[in-house]
Amino acid sequence: MNKMIIRGGHRLSGDVTIGGAKNSTVALIPAAILADTPVQFDMVPNILDVHNLMLILESMNVKSDFADGILNVDPTNIVENALPSKAIKSLRASYYFMGALLGKFGRAKVTFPGGDNIGPRPIDQHIKAFKAMGAKVINDGDKVIINTEKGGLHGASIFLDVVSVGATINTILAAVKANGETIIRNAAKEPEIIDIVTFLNNMGAKIRGAGTDVIRIEGVSKLEAKNTHIIIPDRIEAGTYLAMASAYGNGVNVHNVIPEHLESFISKLLEMGIDLKIHEDSIYVPESHHFNGIEIKTMPYPGFATDLQQPITPLLLKANGDSTIIDTIYPKRTKHISELNKMGANIRYNDGNGSIIVSHTDKLTGSNISAGEIRAGASEMIAGLMAEGTTVISNADNILRGYDNIIDKLTDLNADVEIINDEK
Known part of the structure; x- marks a missing residue:
């Protein structure tokens, strides 16, 4: 230290x-693995959380490079692999890999996230959303194992019991390639959510309502980055x-x-x-x-x-x-x-x-x-x-x-x- x-x-x-916004960046980097093409971000903050997220990407054979505020992420050769627990435990936002991996592969195995100890910050609303979309969730020691049946994730109507930025974003990441329409009610309205939805929509996602308490996601089969995303x-x-x-x-x-x-x-x-x-x-x-x-x-x-x-x-x-x-x-x-x-x-x-x-x-x-x-x-x-x-x-x-x-x-x-x- x-x-x-x-x-x-x-x-x-x-x-x-x-x-650039830390709270956008730490969700955008996991979201990048949903892309079927390389992705580029501009105005990326030079903070430790970014470097820890890059270590997690590396463990999945996702190449990344970062210099002068520009971060390139290439998920085209991604492989499923055990994520490094030390990096996962270093920041709470690593839990966005749950939704991103679930959206990418239909399954995820992630160590419980770490980060700041500022009191209880449960992930029960995240799990509730994943289950509503057809996932099975198992707690295995310090890991969360999430799987789907043969048909994969499906759209669902989800009401979040509490307004949660993390649960809103994780649900979007899981739903963006799911079959059918997902509706999130009592969604968080933060500008960072609008930023992430803008990134996904520019790649071909169909998401409406970001910035309001009702977000609708129609699943798509492909996401292709055509432009650099400038972080708010x-x-x-x-x-x-x-x-x-x-x-x-x-x-x-x-x-x-x-x-x-x-x-x-x-x-x-x-x-x-x-x-x-x-x-x-x-x-x-x-x-x-x-x-x-x-x-x-x-x-x-x-x-x-x-x-x-x-x-x-x-x-x-x-x-x-x-x-x-x-x-x-x-x-x-x-x-x-x-x-x-x-x-x-x-x-x-x-x-x-x-x-x-x-x-x-x-x-x-x-x-x-x-x-x-x-x-x-x-x-x-x-x-x-x-x-x-x-x-x-x-x-x-x-x-x-x-x-x-x-x-x-x-x-x-x-x-x-x-x-x-x-x-x-």
Whole structure:
């Protein structure tokens, strides 16, 4: 694992360009194996999750190469093979290979996925959808074995009991080549789902309703890539930099942003009193010093994203009065609290109602802390930039899993930050 060293006290200024959406990319790469031709993606973020997914592709004889934001994937010689459990366990999004392999071969054998430990994230809705389409699912130790009968998958009407991005995408991947029409009701509406459906439809899939709560998929026999798919900007990365620039910036331009994807987050920054200048594909964050306390409740899209409640927390420390966060998606997403409190933050978790209370804090001091998962690490990184002295974040691979070229981007904004290898 790596460590991130941050020498605080350097206010940020300049320009930063947001990369492609991590939450799209980690589904698009498994989706690529459904293609009957080579596939090319543009604006791929340079994050650890991409490299781990490439290792999984390699295990199936799927060739891939990645440079300068361009990822080429050639699934034309794919073979069924045991997937590397270490790579599977390194990221939760590896579960998209369940739907992709099921759609490709009519069967899949995948180790239970790993990734961030932020509380229960069951895959029961994924399994429910696969069964509805005619699959048989067996739990074998730490593996999920999915098979279909001779006729393969068939269309089905599926109602998801909870709004789930993962289950929605996995159902689409399994259904895109199934026989007949599949209807997903209570589907998630995230922009990343629209991105994945756009990729599939451009190859010949017949999917309607992405971005609404009812998605209809008519199965097709062939998918052929004719154009490069450009991945949408990462709204979570954008929100992280907006929070960072608001908390400790002297004027920062955030480029390659789709403001409509961030409306709920932007509304909270405006409520805090930050005078954002919002343009078609960029947002300017001016120097700010006076902030209002706010209340946040995370909700499925288009509500406030659970992935942004931790990155906004250091900014809330600067507000006059208390701010309250209630995460209705992952109530146990609290790994950042104890680490920020080591730096002098005043944050409390009310176990009774699941609320996080963030109180005004005059000063943060550099400390030795640990990134328990991606967004907790982002929160700690922002706090380290704000703090006096040096902050050392261990388990920094968790930050590198989710943030494209993070050291270069922070350095360009005047931060004093580096990654060193932790040899212990």
